[in-house]
Amino acid sequence: MGLSVIILAAGQGTRMRSSLPKVLHPIAAKPMLQHVIETSQSLNADSIYVVYGHGGDTVKTAMSDFPVKWVEQKEQLGTGHAVDQVSEYLNDEDDVLILYGDVPLIHHDTLFELLSIKDASGVGLLTNIMVDPTGYGRIVRNGDNKVTGIVEQKDASEEQLAITEINTGIMAANAKDMKNWLSRLSDDNAQKEFYLTDIIGFASSDGRDIVTAMPNDSSEVEGVNNRSQLAQLERTYQLTRAKELLEGGVTLIDPQRFDIRGKITVAPDVTIDVNVIIEGEVVIETGAYIGANTILKDCTIGANSEIKANSIIDSAKVGSSCTVGPFARLRPGTELKNDAHIGNFVEVKKSVLGSGSKANHLAYIGDAEIGEKVNVGAGTITCNYDGVNKHKTIIGDNAFIGSDTQLVAPVTIGKNATIGAGSTISKDVSDDVLCISRVKQKEIADWKRPVKKK
Numbered sequence: 001m002g003l004s005v006i007i008l009a010a011g012q013g014t015r016m017r018s019s020l021p022k023v024l025h026p027i028a029a030k031p032m033l034q035h036v037i038e039t040s041q042s043l044n045a046d047s048i049y050v051v052y053g054h055g056g057d058t059v060k061t062a063m064s065d066f067p068v069k070w071v072e073q074k075e076q077l078g079t080g081h082a083v084d085q086v087s088e089y090l091n092d093e094d095d096v097l098i099l100y101g102d103v104p105l106i107h108h109d110t111l112f113e114l115l116s117i118k119d120a121s122g123v124g125l126l127t128n129i130m131v132d133p134t135g136y137g138r139i140v141r142n143g144d145n146k147v148t149g150i151v152e153q154k155d156a157s158e159e160q161l162a163i164t165e166i167n168t169g170i171m172a173a174n175a176k177d178m179k180n181w182l183s184r185l186s187d188d189n190a191q192k193e194f195y196l197t198d199i200i201g202f203a204s205s206d207g208r209d210i211v212t213a214m215p216n217d218s219s220e221v222e223g224v225n226n227r228s229q230l231a232q233l234e235r236t237y238q239l240t241r242a243k244e245l246l247e248g249g250v251t252l253i254d255p256q257r258f259d260i261r262g263k264i265t266v267a268p269d270v271t272i273d274v275n276v277i278i279e280g281e282v283v284i285e286t287g288a289y290i291g292a293n294t295i296l297k298d299c300t301i302g303a304n305s306e307i308k309a310n311s312i313i314d315s316a317k318v319g320s321s322c323t324v325g326p327f328a329r330l331r332p333g334t335e336l337k338n339d340a341h342i343g344n345f346v347e348v349k350k351s352v353l354g355s356g357s358k359a360n361h362l363a364y365i366g367d368a369e370i371g372e373k374v375n376v377g378a379g380t381i382t383c384n385y386d387g388v389n390k391h392k393t394i395i396g397d398n399a400f401i402g403s404d405t406q407l408v409a410p411v412t413i414g415k416n417a418t419i420g421a422g423s424t425i426s427k428d429v430s431d432d433v434l435c436i437s438r439v440k441q442k443e444i445a446d447w448k449r450p451v452k453k454k
């Protein structure tokens with residue numbers, strides 16, 4: 001007996017006022033639909049069907065990395081009609097779980113619980129208690145407190161409208177039964193739609209056991225119809241991630257001003273100041289400090305390193321006990337060995353900085369291999385690009401590069417070499433020498449400043 005998940009995603013999402021299909025709007029930089037697909041995968045679903053309608057090609061392209069089966073619902077005739085589009089593909093022995101592409105935060109644990117309490121021939125229904133149940137389908141129970149049906153807002157009696165237990169729309173049943181119940185649906189109701197919810201009435205009259213579960217948090221079953229709800233769920237998601245980090249021993253100066261758009265692995269005793277954004281996969285080792293307004297993307301920050309405010313680190317590796325920033329930019333392929341220092345307004349691209357080496361002020365280091373204990377002076381530029389090709393700069397251990405030096409690559413600076421400030425170095429420099437290439441200073445004693453013509 002396997003599990004098939006059906007994700008409904010055919011709705012137009014008019015209230016988003018967007019040319020992007022609703023289910024592709026992101027929570028934590030990831031399409032809502034992707035959240036639901038990944039949660040389905042975490043349940044080890046054998047098949048995941050996505051029922052699509054509007055913007056089908058855009059949605060398929062965006063989700064092309066995922067092994068989902070696409071089923072078109074040409075006309076949106078209701079949730080029951082949507083699920084029925086998949087009927088012909090379902091194995092009778094499978095369990096079927098219904099999820100929604102615009103209900104992104106549904107959690108693995110809640111669904112796992114729902115599937116495990118469901119009787120083999122019964123129905124599992126996820127419900128919730130709402131202070132204001134307006135708009136939702138209401139859960140109707142008999143004198144024995146057994147669920148007998150769901151009634152939609154527009155079809156409900158005065159008495160039923162007072163029910164505060166609502167249908168989240170998430171349910172699970174055996175595929176054979178589900179197909180049978182779907183085939184019996186009619187659109188004879190206030191909205192002239194084929195309601196998925198009517199299968200609960202059929203299950204009850206067929207004498208099946210309908211069990212209910214509730215989510216751990218209401219946000220799990222909240223749907224997104226407009227950008228305001230999207231923003232709210234984004235905040236909920238971020239606060240949940242932040243709390244996990246706090247519990248793991250990370251100090252977040254303000255958990256409300258912290259955003260993860262990817263995965264983060266953080267050792268205890270890391271401090272993260274306000275407005276830090278995490279993208280892709282980031283690893284931060286113990287004792288590290290991440291300053292305010294910093295963006296960390298696909299990078300590793302070593303133990304006890306300090307990233308000062310307003311730095312951007314992208315696809316780079318920072319060793320332990322390094323300092324970076326403020327206002328530093330480490331671009332893809334950068335590696336700082338332990339105790340390296342990168343200061344303000346320094347850009348590093350595809351370069352290795354050896355242990356104990358420093359570039360503390362205003363520099364561009366691209367395609368360079370820099371040894372240990374090198375000092376790169378203020379204003380140093382590796383001229384790595386000749387307009388067509390990129391070239392390498394190699395600097396030996398202990399070299400001292402004076403301020404305002406241009407290193408015209410390809411070029412190698414020897415170990416222990418000293419480059420005089422203001423030099424343009426276009427030929428290799430030997431070990432242990434002083435090399436200066438600037439014009440000799442001279443004085444012109446009788447020179448007169450120009451005066452303004454009258």
Ligand code: UD1
Nearest residue numbers: 008009010011076077078079082136137167168169195196
């Ligand atoms: C539905 C439930 C209601 C429940 C509520 C929870 C029914 C009849 N009612 O109502 O009991 O309280 O959800 O939010 O199921 N969709 C399709 N194709 C369609 C119609 C809908 O794919 O033909 C998708 C929509 O994109 C959406 C979801 O199904 O993601 C729910 O549809 P919607 O019309 O919003 O359902 P409600 O009327 O809110």
Ligand code: CA
Nearest residue numbers: 078079191193
């Ligand atoms: Ca509707």
